[in-house]
Amino acid sequence: MVRFFKRVSSQAVVEIGIKTVNMVTLKDIAQKTGFSLSVVSRAMNPRPDQKVAEKTRIVIEAACRELGYQPNQAASLLARGSNASIGLFLPRAYGEMVGQLMTGLADIANHHGFAYNAYFGNNDEDYLEFIRYSHRIQSAGIITYLPNYLNSNLPELLTQLSGRGCQIVLLNCAGLKLAGVQTVCIDNYFGGREAARRLLETGCRRFLSTRTDPQTSWQLQERLRGFVDQLALHGITAEVPVIHRQDDYRIADADFLREIAALARSRVPAGIFMPTDYEAISLYDTLARENLLDRIGDSLRIIGFDDLIVSNLIYPALTTLRQPFQALGEISMARLLNAMVKADLPVDLNRLKPQLVIRASA
Known part of the structure; x- marks a missing residue:
C-alpha cells in the first residue's frame, strides 16, 4: 500500500x-x-x-x-485518550479526482489543526491494512472510499470500528447503510437528469444510454436512473441496452457500436448519454473508423460524465458533467469534525451537484 x-x-x-x-x-x-x-x-x-x-x-x-x-x-x-490523527483511504487513480479530493480534505483539516494519514489503494487487501492500522492507533475518525462494497466483510469491519468510538464518513457509498456511519455522496442522480435535460433542449428524438450486467457501481446506477426518470417526465422511454466493456471502460460490444454508426448515418437527431467520459470517447473511435466524426453534435449528440482533461482536447470537444470532488472533500471533512468534536461547521449539500459543461458534442 x-x-x-x-x-x-x-x-x-x-x-x-x-x-x-x-x-x-x-x-x-x-x-x-x-x-x-x-x-x-x-x-x-x-x-x-x-x-x-x-x-x-x-x-x-x-x-x-x-x-x-x-x-x-x-x-x-488527545487529552481524552483518542488519537487525533484522521485516517483517509482513497483510490489509487490517475487524473484530477484524487488531487481535487485531497485538496478539499486538507483545506478543512489544516484550518482546524488536525493531522491526517492518507492511504491509497484499489483492492480489499489494501483496505484491510488501512482498517487494521486505524484500529491499532485508535483513530478518532476516518474518511474512506470502499474499494468493493459488495464484499460483505468490509462493511462489517467498519461497523466494528464505529462501535469502538471511531467516527466514520463514507464517500460515494449511499447504497450502503451502516449504523453509526455517515455517507457523503456526489449527486449522480442529478447529473443524469442534467444530461437528459440538455439532450431534450437540443431537439433529440431518440435517447440512449447503456448499462452493464451486473451493474456493480452504485454511482453509474444513479446516473442512469436520473437520465431515465427525467425523460419519463416527458413521456419518453430511454433505450438502455446491456453492453459489454473492457476493464478500461472501452466498449467491446460490436452490436451496440454498429447501432451508433447507423444512428449517425440516419440524420435523425439522437441523444446518447454515456455514464463515463471513457465510454463516450470510445464511441469517437468507432465513428472515426466509419468517417462519421462530423456527425457528432449534429445527428448524434453525445454527453459523457467526469470531465476528464482529454474531454476538452478531442474533436469535437465532449459535453460532459464535471464532478465536484473538492467540495466532496471539504464537506466530508466538515461532517467528520462535526461528529468528532462538535465543530459545528456548515455543510451545504447543494455543492455536491455535478455541473454540466457544454461543448461541441451536444
Whole structure:
C-alpha cells in the first residue's frame, strides 16, 4: 500500500501556502485579560467541578472573539485518550479526482489543526491494512472510499470500528447503510437528469444510454436512473441496452457500436448519454473508423460524465458533467469534525451537484 503522511503542527504558527497565520493561544488570552492561564483554561473547557465566575467567563469569551481564538480540538481529543490523527483511504487513480479530493480534505483539516494519514489503494487487501492500522492507533475518525462494497466483510469491519468510538464518513457509498456511519455522496442522480435535460433542449428524438450486467457501481446506477426518470417526465422511454466493456471502460460490444454508426448515418437527431467520459470517447473511435466524426453534435449528440482533461482536447470537444470532488472533500471533512468534536461547521449539500459543461458534442 502506498502511504502519504501529512502532519499539521499544533505549535503557535502554521504555514498555509505562502501565508503565515499567527495562532492565538490560551496564553495570549491570559495576557490580554490579566487572568491566570489556569483560570482561562477552566473558562474555555468548563467542568462541573471547575467553574469560574460568570463575569470572568464573559470577559474571557470577549477576548477570545476579539483575538480570533480557535480552540485546539485535536489537543482535546488527545487529552481524552483518542488519537487525533484522521485516517483517509482513497483510490489509487490517475487524473484530477484524487488531487481535487485531497485538496478539499486538507483545506478543512489544516484550518482546524488536525493531522491526517492518507492511504491509497484499489483492492480489499489494501483496505484491510488501512482498517487494521486505524484500529491499532485508535483513530478518532476516518474518511474512506470502499474499494468493493459488495464484499460483505468490509462493511462489517467498519461497523466494528464505529462501535469502538471511531467516527466514520463514507464517500460515494449511499447504497450502503451502516449504523453509526455517515455517507457523503456526489449527486449522480442529478447529473443524469442534467444530461437528459440538455439532450431534450437540443431537439433529440431518440435517447440512449447503456448499462452493464451486473451493474456493480452504485454511482453509474444513479446516473442512469436520473437520465431515465427525467425523460419519463416527458413521456419518453430511454433505450438502455446491456453492453459489454473492457476493464478500461472501452466498449467491446460490436452490436451496440454498429447501432451508433447507423444512428449517425440516419440524420435523425439522437441523444446518447454515456455514464463515463471513457465510454463516450470510445464511441469517437468507432465513428472515426466509419468517417462519421462530423456527425457528432449534429445527428448524434453525445454527453459523457467526469470531465476528464482529454474531454476538452478531442474533436469535437465532449459535453460532459464535471464532478465536484473538492467540495466532496471539504464537506466530508466538515461532517467528520462535526461528529468528532462538535465543530459545528456548515455543510451545504447543494455543492455536491455535478455541473454540466457544454461543448461541441451536444
